[in-house]
Amino acid sequence: MLTTDFPDSHPLHARVLNPHEQRILDRLESVMDPEIPTLNILDLGIVTRIQADNTDRAQVQLTPTFSGCPALKIMENMVHEALKTEGFHQVEVTTSFETAWNSNLISERGLQSLKKHGLAPPPRHEGYIELDVLSDTPCPLCGSRNTTLQTPFGPTLCRSMHYCNHCHNGFEGFKPVE
Amino acid sequence: MEMTERHVMGLIEMLYKMADDQLIIGHRNSEWTGLGPILEEDIAFSSMAQDKIGQSLALYELLHELGEQDPDTVAFTRNAEQFHCCQLVEAPIGEFDFSIVRQYLFDQAEALRFEMLITSVYEPLAMVSRKFRGEIKYHVMHGKTWIEQLSKGNEESHDRMQQALNAVWPLALGMFEEGDYEKEIAEVHIFAGEKALQARWMETVVPFLSSCGLEIPAHSDAVLGGRKGKHSPELQPLLDEMCEVFRIDPSAEW
Known part of the structure; x- marks a missing residue:
């Protein structure tokens, strides 16, 4: 199984995990974002800490993409269920803002997964976003940059809505976030 | 400098006003759901509502860690005089012009407040x-886009923006009502204070509004009292509606 290539700024980047923690990491690769079925929660970058030992206890820390994201509770439950199948019965899933989620925490594979679902991936940024970047988001359907931002607010908090002037399709983008 | 009891009291007072602002503006924003002048605005105000209510939850959780009651109890069981929001956020949504000017002036203050709090x-x-x-x-981008478009639209849209600004301005100044512990929270570097925030806000909003051809209302007195529990008659009906379901059975599991 491929492992997530955590970006350098991600707290799990180059983190040495014990075999129990590695087992959890491998299992979480098949826990998908409830609204983006092609994207797992590791590639999304929201799993910020994993701790386990040779008992049935484990701790997983998540960070919300948006503070008002209603899917977070669902993802917490999904992590509980997934770890149960690995024999971890006393699992503590916590939410913390210690690592403030930003769109650079999405892995390279995660960006591809977004595209597979028809969502324009967020451009990489240097910590500061000029919101003009939204106005020429490449169309995930035809690749043209001749696109127009219709509104930065979409069907979920993390998405914006665009129109492609080349292939004349409406599309959604995953918002860049600082 | 050591944190004393007065510093913690100042911190709690500040967190309450911030959290209450977020919750109440979040509820007001949600009142545009289904009513927006265009579909995109319906979605925009609904999304901003969701953000604000999520942010209020995070702030109420900080208060809970400091020994206050749990977020649901704090959000749904208090009456108007126990809320510390400014009167700006509790005003009814009015027409779209009022809501959009309020949204920009409030969110620009928030953006600067959280920038300082980093x-x-x-x-x-x-x-x-x-x-x-x-x-x-x-949120700031949203407000600015509309104010610019409408102020530079036609005569009617410009007049309506100006009238909305005249109505919102004194309420907006009330955001910066000082608390009882301004000195304490500033001296230990929890927060530089409302006066410092107001100065930065003025430096940001005045040039923008002027560039849109809008005049800043002169001789406008801030509407104060919200931070001390003195509210307009509009807040209690809002709370009654917001809390109606919770109060039917406060012990229900959701």
Whole structure:
């Protein structure tokens, strides 16, 4: 199984995990974002800490993409269920803002997964976003940059809505976030 | 400098006013759901409502860690005089012009407040502020886009923007009503204070509004009292509606 290539700024980047923690990491690769079925929660970058030992206890820390994201509770439950199948019965899933989620925490594979679902991936940024970047988001359907931002607010908090002037399709983008 | 009891009281007072602002403006924003003048605005105000209510929850959780009651109890069981929101956020949504001017002036203040709080010595607050900043950026962009479009639209849209600004301005100044512990929270670097925030806000909003051809209302007195529990008659009906379901059975599991 491929492992997530955590970006350098991600707290799990180059983190040495014990075999129990590695087992959890491998299992979480098949826990998908409830609204983006092609994207797992590791590639999304929201799993910020994993701790386990040779008992049935484990701790997983998540960070919300948006503070008002209603899917977070669902993802917490999904992590509980997934770890149960690995024999971890006393699992503590916590939410913390210690690592403030930003769109650079999405892995390279995660960006591809977004595209597979028809969502324009967020451009990489240097910590500061000029919101003009939204106005020429490449169309995930035809690749043209001749696109127009219709509104930065979409069907979920993390998405914006665009129109492609080349292939004349409406599309959604995953918002860049600082 | 050591944190004393007065510093913690100042911190709690500040967190309450911030959280209450977020919750109440969140509820008001949600009142545009289904009523927006165009579908995109329906979605925009609904999304901003969701952000604000999520942010209020994070702030009520910080209060809970400091010994206050749990977020649901705090949000749904208090009456108007126990709320510390400014009167700006509780005003009814009015027409779209009023809501959009309020949205910009409020969110620009929030953006600057959380920018300042990123360096707060109270680390849990600094952490959430880093998170909120990126979210609120989209809210500010939303407000600015509309104000610019409408102010430079036609005579009617410009007049309506000006009238909305005249109505919102004194309420907006009330955001910066000082608390009882301004000195305490500033001296330990929790927050530089309302006066400092107001100065930065003026430096930001005045040039923008002027560039849109709008005049800043002169001789306008701030509407104060919200921070001390003195509210307009509109707040209690809002709370009655917001809390109606919770109060039917406060012990229900959701």
